Amino acid sequence: MEIEKLKKSLNELNKEYAKIKTIPVEERKAFGIEMNKKKQEILAKIKALEEAAEDAKVEPLDITAPFDINAKKTEFKNTGSKHPLMTELDHVVDIYQAMGFNVMEPRQLDDEFHMFDSLNFSKGHPARDGYDTFRTSEGFIPIAHTSAMQNRALSTYKERLEKGGQIAVVIPGRVFRNEDVDPTHEHTFYQCEGVYVAKEATMGELLGIFKNFFETYYGQSLKIKTQPGYFPFTEPSFELLVEKPKTLSGKGDGWLELLGCGMIHPNVLKAAGIDPDKYKGFAWGGGIDRLVMMKYMLNDVRYFESGKLNFLEEF
Numbered sequence: 001m002e003i004e005k006l007k008k009s010l011n012e013l014n015k016e017y018a019k020i021k022t023i024p025v026e027e028r029k030a031f032g033i034e035m036n037k038k039k040q041e042i043l044a045k046i047k048a049l050e051e052a053a054e055d056a057k058v059e060p061l062d063i064t065a066p067f068d069i070n071a072k073k074t075e076f077k078n079t080g081s082k083h084p085l086m087t088e089l090d091h092v093v094d095i096y097q098a099m100g101f102n103v104m105e106p107r108q109l110d111d112e113f114h115m116f117d118s119l120n121f122s123k124g125h126p127a128r129d130g131y132d133t134f135r136t137s138e139g140f141i142p143i144a145h146t147s148a149m150q151n152r153a154l155s156t157y158k159e160r161l162e163k164g165g166q167i168a169v170v171i172p173g174r175v176f177r178n179e180d181v182d183p184t185h186e187h188t189f190y191q192c193e194g195v196y197v198a199k200e201a202t203m204g205e206l207l208g209i210f211k212n213f214f215e216t217y218y219g220q221s222l223k224i225k226t227q228p229g230y231f232p233f234t235e236p237s238f239e240l241l242v243e244k245p246k247t248l249s250g251k252g253d254g255w256l257e258l259l260g261c262g263m264i265h266p267n268v269l270k271a272a273g274i275d276p277d278k279y280k281g282f283a284w285g286g287g288i289d290r291l292v293m294m295k296y297m298l299n300d301v302r303y304f305e306s307g308k309l310n311f312l313e314e315f
């Protein structure tokens, strides 16, 4: 190392300097000055090298350090775990994947076209108000339903139709609505959307998918039924009701309204460049939170977003 070498020459210089006693007195002054000059040069070099080495040292970054550098380090007693809604959402997606559906993720911020226009909501249509949408100052919309992804799902997979295949996609994701919160309403919740398009598609097939899905999810045989509904993007439109599953506490009674569905409106297919005279499709979308609340007999949807550890630790 350079510093070591310099220190060695410094030692030698000192030894050399000791010879001063052996040289004639009149030469001693010049000899001393010369020696001292060399010594100062070496010392300056050593100092510069030491400073450079100090500057090059990188303090290791401790990302667990508390903001108050005088405080003791935080010790985490508990390790984190997956949020119960995420576990359930994975379960939901697994069931659809086993049926052959592809999965897409929505954007959390989207635009007017995907949220409304591409879904056959004409400009100024009163149904737009039914979605209680938030808006950013730039005009973006935190999506109020996963249907905002329908146009992208259809466009992404439409070449499959020409090859004689189908579009079969599910889209699980987080949605946002500007509504008053209470035990059954949250401003932030989860939905799962489904889209299917092929040469032929019928409501009968859709009901078959639902029966299969709910029986797998709740692990018991369940009745389902439809009632008329209204959505601009399906014609006809339905609401799907599922018999309340029997829970540990006993027999379920009554019906749960779990999702909206219907045959995809021709204008929605056209907006994605699909010819509605050649292809047909059905779509559905429903809340995940409610599905999970029923499974675990929870009575307040707000717990999911609350970060309450005693609630989360029950799962």
Ligand code: DAH
Pocket (backbone or CB within 6 Å): 144, 145, 146, 147, 193, 194, 231, 233, 234, 259, 260, 261, 262, 282, 283, 284, 285, 286
């Ligand atoms: N997006 C609707 C909602 O949040 C639910 C829905 C209804 C989705 C019908 C669909 C559908 O795909 O076809 O209220």
